Amino acid sequence: MIRLSAITRVFHMGDQEVRALNDISIDIASGEYVSIMGPSGSGKSTLLNVIGLLDRPDSGRYELDGSDVTDLSETEQARVRREKIGFVFQSFHLVPRLTAAENIELPLMLEGIAPLERKSRVDTALDAFDLKDRALHRPAELSGGQRQRVAIARATILRPTALLADEPTGNLDHRIGAEVMALLEGLNQAGTTLIVVTHDRELGARAHRHIAMRDGEIVADET
Amino acid sequence: MNLRDTLTLSFETVVSYRTRSLLIVLAMALGVAAVVVLTALGDGARRYVVGQFSSLGTNLVIVLPGRAETSGGFPGAALGQTPRDLTLEDARFIGQLPQVRRYAPLNVGVAELTSGGRLREVTVLGSTSELLPIRHMKLSQGSFLAHGSERSAQIVLGSQLAREFFPDGKVIGQRIRLGDSRFLVSGVLAVQGESMGFNSDEIAIIPIDYAQELFNTSTLFRILVEARSRNAIEPAKAAISHALKLRHDGEEDVTVITQDAVLATFDRILRALTLGVAGIAAISLAVAGILVMNVMLVAVAQRTSEIGLLKAIGAPSADIRRLFFAEALWLSLAGGALGYALGHFGAWMIRLAYPVLPAFPPTWASVAGVATALLTGIIASLLPASRAARLDPVLALSGK
Numbered sequence: 214m215i216r217l218s219a220i221t222r223v224f225h226m227g228d229q230e231v232r233a234l235n236d237i238s239i240d241i242a243s244g245e246y247v248s249i250m251g252p253s254g255s256g257k258s259t260l261l262n263v264i265g266l267l268d269r270p271d272s273g274r275y276e277l278d279g280s281d282v283t284d285l286s287e288t289e290q291a292r293v294r295r296e297k298i299g300f301v302f303q304s305f306h307l308v309p310r311l312t313a314a315e316n317i318e319l320p321l322m323l324e325g326i327a328p329l330e331r332k333s334r335v336d337t338a339l340d341a342f343d344l345k346d347r348a349l350h351r352p353a354e355l356s357g358g359q360r361q362r363v364a365i366a367r368a369t370i371l372r373p374t375a376l377l378a379d380e381p382t383g384n385l386d387h388r389i390g391a392e393v394m395a396l397l398e399g400l401n402q403a404g405t406t407l408i409v410v411t412h413d414r415e416l417g418a419r420a421h422r423h424i425a426m427r428d429g430e431i432v433a434d435e436t
Numbered sequence: 437m438n439l440r441d442t443l444t445l446s447f448e449t450v451v452s453y454r455t456r457s458l459l460i461v462l463a464m465a466l467g468v469a470a471v472v473v474l475t476a477l478g479d480g481a482r483r484y485v486v487g488q489f490s491s492l493g494t495n496l497v498i499v500l501p502g503r504a505e506t507s508g509g510f511p512g513a514a515l516g517q518t519p520r521d522l523t524l525e526d527a528r529f530i531g532q533l534p535q536v537r538r539y540a541p542l543n544v545g546v547a548e549l550t551s552g553g554r555l556r557e558v559t560v561l562g563s564t565s566e567l568l569p570i571r572h573m574k575l576s577q578g579s580f581l582a583h584g585s586e587r588s589a590q591i592v593l594g595s596q597l598a599r600e601f602f603p604d605g606k607v608i609g610q611r612i613r614l615g616d617s618r619f620l621v622s623g624v625l626a627v628q629g630e631s632m633g634f635n636s637d638e639i640a641i642i643p644i645d646y647a648q649e650l651f652n653t654s655t656l657f658r659i660l661v662e663a664r665s666r667n668a669i670e671p672a673k674a675a676i677s678h679a680l681k682l683r684h685d686g687e688e689d690v691t692v693i694t695q696d697a698v699l700a701t702f703d704r705i706l707r708a709l710t711l712g713v714a715g716i717a718a719i720s721l722a723v724a725g726i727l728v729m730n731v732m733l734v735a736v737a738q739r740t741s742e743i744g745l746l747k748a749i750g751a752p753s754a755d756i757r758r759l760f761f762a763e764a765l766w767l768s769l770a771g772g773a774l775g776y777a778l779g780h781f782g783a784w785m786i787r788l789a790y791p792v793l794p795a796f797p798p799t800w801a802s803v804a805g806v807a808t809a810l811l812t813g814i815i816a817s818l819l820p821a822s823r824a825a826r827l828d829p830v831l832a833l834s835g836k
Contacts, residue, residue, distance in 0.1 A: 268830050294750040295750020306744075
């Protein structure tokens with residue numbers, strides 16, 4: 214359950230004030246599939262960052278799963294991010310030095326899970342995302358689709374309640390993009406909240422709830 | 437993230453940036469090696485000098501005639517003193533003191549040594565049988581001046597003299613002329629070479645009475661005294677001063693020095709010197725530290741988006757700080773270890789090239805070198821690590 218109340222986020226560009234989020238209030242229930250669409254600069258990425266606790270709003274209140282996370286300390290926010298939120302990025306953001314398996318293992322490591330259990334969970338994830346034979350490959354040796362699958366495996370390894378995807382298919386061709394979306398939607402059907410930021414109409418239309426943004430405000434919210 | 441994972445992950449990072457890591461480790465290693473090698477040289481010099489002194493005798497107290505001091509504030513004061521000579525009687529008297537194990541009076545002069553048409557000016561030492569143990573001399577053949585036979589005309593030759601005058605090797609029992617007197621060769625000193633600028637291979641030793649006759653003197657050049665133990669050195673020195681003062685009508689007209697004092701001075705000087713070069717070498721370590729900082733700052737800049745990602749997947753700032761910190765730790769650890777090995781190898785090479793110089797790196801220097809490397813590395817990583825930890829995740833993710 215994500216509940217944003219009167220969230221405002223202001224950026225200062227020189228002496229100009231840009232209201233990336235202007236008094237935004239939305240509720241997203243657990244298990245929802247939401248797309249956030251809008252032109253660039255509309256504030257959709259900022260909204261995603263605020264939901265993902267990467268960015269702090271200047272004012273307003275953010276409740277996640279029933280608890281107020283607005284004023285948590287940096288360390289506590291990191292823990293919430295780790296346990297409740299998974300990020301999927303347009304540019305995958307894999308650590309180039311680490312193998313696919315090691316990339317997937319990172320959140321488990323951060324969580325302080327013992328090596329033996331890590332291994333079995335990573336193996337399960339590799340199986341689930343059809344990456345078994347790519348486990349020891351580094352990102353540079355993987356195709357775009359494989360990289361995004363590794364990224365999704367990494368985002369979901371700690372079983373977060375919400376999956377936040379920022380243009381997840383932006384760097385993939387159409388066919389691979391569709392495969393990746395199917396994967397994300399499968400996770401959504403299994404109960405994970407899925408929030409996709411995109412300006413691809415076709416992609417946005419696949420969601421069950423469509424939020425449209427413009428100049429830091431929600432201009433449409435349809436189911 | 438727990439400690440083991442932090443160390444493993446940062447180690448993998450260090451290994452994957454191979455060139456960068458190698459260069460920085462090398463810079464660090466050279467600094468540590470410089471400390472180790474230079475202190476090995478300094479300490480080697482110290483040991484060499486101390487060794488040279490020790491070869492002259494242990495627990496040695498030396499009595500010199502005359503008083504080495506500035507006397508009187510007005511000119512007349514110096515005239516009032518009549519410095520007495522140091523005599524054989526003084527030496528015998530000193531020999532009675534309980535703190536003294538043995539003593540050897542010493543006269544030194546130059547005389548002409550001739551035999552079988554060969555002629556050479558040699559340094560002549562006049563002394564007694566005790567000179568041998570006091571000065572740690574060794575004989576290669578024959579016997580030293582016999583005890584209690586100061587009146588027999590024996591001579592002990594340095595090894596080079598023996599070789600030159602008696603090339604056939606038959607030395608013992610041969611007659612040789614020194615000045616105007618004839619002597620019987622009783623022994624040959626073992627090869628000792630030069631020590632403290634004094635070549636014992638080219639000297640001749642005769643009984644003290646003959647030496648005084650030869651040089652037409654009744655005074656002694658020195659009295660060498662060996663105290664009973666290291667702890668007895670100072671009491672012996674005091675007792676000798678006191679005894680001679682009594683014998684010389686209350687005048688303190690001799691100088692008593694202990695080799696320990698001279699040795700201690702040299703020891704101090706060379707220790708200070710070693711510390712000095714260690715300090716200079718440590719500067720190169722500081723430079724390496726700055727290099728580590730620079731490299732780590734570049735690493736933070738290069739890996740900005742990676743740091744953003746780590747934050748996005750839930751790494752707290754502390755974890756990120758520790759990761760970079762551990763990276764610097766690995767680099768300095770490797771640099772320290774390599775430098776330690778290089779330094780010891782270098783010291784070994786020096787010992788190989790100059791066998792007389794015991795160029796062993798002192799333990800404190802090795803430890804301090806490696807510790808300084810670690811410390812500078814750690815300090816140098818503080819700024820980059822905290823910069824990484826403070827990065828804004830959103831900006832970092834976009835690589836800004």
